[in-house]
Amino acid sequence: MSSLSVPYKRVVVKLGTSVLTSGGNSLDRAHMVELVRQMARLKRSGCEIILVTSGAIAAGREHLGQPALPASVASKQMLAAVGQSHLMQTWEHLFNLFGMHVGQMLLTRADLNDRERYLNARDTLHALLDFGIIPVVNENDAVATAEIKVGDNDNLSALVAMLADADKLILLTDQSGLFTADPRTNPEAELISEVNRITDELRKLAGGSGTNLGTGGMATKLQAADVAQRAGIPVAIAAGHSEGVIERLVRGESVGTRFCADEAPLDARKQWLLAAPTASGSITVDAGAVRALVEQGSSLLPKGITAIKGRFDRGAAVSICDPEGHPIGRGIVRYDHASLTRIIGCHSEQIEQHLGFSYGTVAVHRNDLVIL
Numbered sequence: 160m161s162s163l164s165v166p167y168k169r170v171v172v173k174l175g176t177s178v179l180t181s182g183g184n185s186l187d188r189a190h191m192v193e194l195v196r197q198m199a200r201l202k203r204s205g206c207e208i209i210l211v212t213s214g215a216i217a218a219g220r221e222h223l224g225q226p227a228l229p230a231s232v233a234s235k236q237m238l239a240a241v242g243q244s245h246l247m248q249t250w251e252h253l254f255n256l257f258g259m260h261v262g263q264m265l266l267t268r269a270d271l272n273d274r275e276r277y278l279n280a281r282d283t284l285h286a287l288l289d290f291g292i293i294p295v296v297n298e299n300d301a302v303a304t305a306e307i308k309v310g311d312n313d314n315l316s317a318l319v320a321m322l323a324d325a326d327k328l329i330l331l332t333d334q335s336g337l338f339t340a341d342p343r344t345n346p347e348a349e350l351i352s353e354v355n356r357i358t359d360e361l362r363k364l365a366g367g368s369g370t371n372l373g374t375g376g377m378a379t380k381l382q383a384a385d386v387a388q389r390a391g392i393p394v395a396i397a398a399g400h401s402e403g404v405i406e407r408l409v410r411g412e413s414v415g416t417r418f419c420a421d422e423a424p425l426d427a428r429k430q431w432l433l434a435a436p437t438a439s440g441s442i443t444v445d446a447g448a449v450r451a452l453v454e455q456g457s458s459l460l461p462k463g464i465t466a467i468k469g470r471f472d473r474g475a476a477v478s479i480c481d482p483e484g485h486p487i488g489r490g491i492v493r494y495d496h497a498s499l500t501r502i503i504g505c506h507s508e509q510i511e512q513h514l515g516f517s518y519g520t521v522a523v524h525r526n527d528l529v530i531l
């Protein structure tokens with residue numbers, strides 16, 4: 160038994176393509192063994208590990224003899240379909256060396272959009288953990304169309320961290336963390352070691368992927384960190400090739416860039432609302448409503464609505480935008496788009512008069528609303 164002391168008991172580790180291939184054209188199995196060794200030691204010390212793994216497309220290219228990375232979505236899906244089974248076999252084999260089992264979960268946004276499916280996925284994840292099995296998660300690239308995709312494994316890992324009630328999210332990549340600029344193009348870039356709040360200024364520093372292998376670069380890692388932070392989960396971005404990096408982070412050492420968790424995290428339903436649903440429409444509100452929603456945490460009344468876009472049912476998730484069209488929040492509507500269009504700008508007491516029925520005085524209740 161290892162004598163490691165682990166302050167974090169349930170940890171999501173996301174490994175980018177950049178880490179799994181070491182920047183090359185195939186999976187770097189020697190390095191994967193080293194990463195598995197660290198995770199296995201942590202597991203023996205009482206820490207539950209959930210692995211979010213990229214690398215299906217890279218494994219598919221390797222298996223098929225390195226065809227050029229295709230531009231078309233269908234060809235990438237084909238590579239992912241070929242590669243996912245090889246990727247999974249590799250993980251299974253490596254964890255088996257340490258006497259551990261893995262269970263595959265392939266998810267899309269559609270599995271998380273619907274609250275019931277979200278809860279089902281959560282139950283499966285918890286059942287795997289209860290059995291001492293390591294969940295190995297990737298996006299279900301082979302079936303994910305643009306509408307149902309999470310799109311990148313950084314955001315997927317934040318969703319998984321929430322699903323799992325994890326107490327730490329570790330994003331491992333080919334850089335030592337978040338820098339003041341992309342270190343590939345700016346040699347002056349400096350590592351940012353701690354982030355308390357993710358601001359627009361910080362978002363501007365985070366660029367896309369510097370390679371054609373990774374998806375999203377630092378921009379999607381920051382989005383993931385934002386979601387996880389608000390769910391009360393601390394996040395680290397660090398280099399996957401830094402020695403003992405997973406163990407050091409789980410032991411509480413500060414490596415790379417550390418994002419503190421919010422002290423007042425959103426409740427479970429709002430976490431789901433923040434992270435999962437694709438908005439089926441949008442509601443534009445006036446300046447007074449923006450203040451009421453953002454500063455006072457009020458519900459959205461029909462009176463503050465100035466425009467509605469899209470077609471949605473009662474109970475759908477919609478985006479809420481300020482007068483300039485910038486999204487300020489996301490909420491579940493109490494009225495479908497047709498009814499809401501008829502009560503735009505109305506006082507709440509007039510709803511029944513206009514519609515002949517009422518589902519209550521608010522368009523979006525504050526319990527069903529999350530501010531971005």
Ligand SMILES: Nc1ncnc2c1ncn2[C@@H]1O[C@H](COP(=O)(O)OP(=O)(O)O)[C@@H](O)[C@H]1O
Nearest residue numbers: 175176177332338340366368369373374376377
């Ligand atoms: N501010 C930044 N700090 C660090 N890396 C950055 C920054 N902006 C952009 N990047 C790029 O993000 C890349 C890592 O993301 P990505 O290629 O998607 O890797 P992964 O496969 O690990 O997800 C880096 O190689 C780097 O070029």
Ligand SMILES: N[C@@H](CCC(=O)OP(=O)(O)O)C(=O)O
Nearest residue numbers: 176213214215216311312374
């Ligand atoms: N799901 C894809 C990876 C998507 C992705 O986000 O890649 P990366 O930026 O390398 O973490 C795959 O398995 O190839």
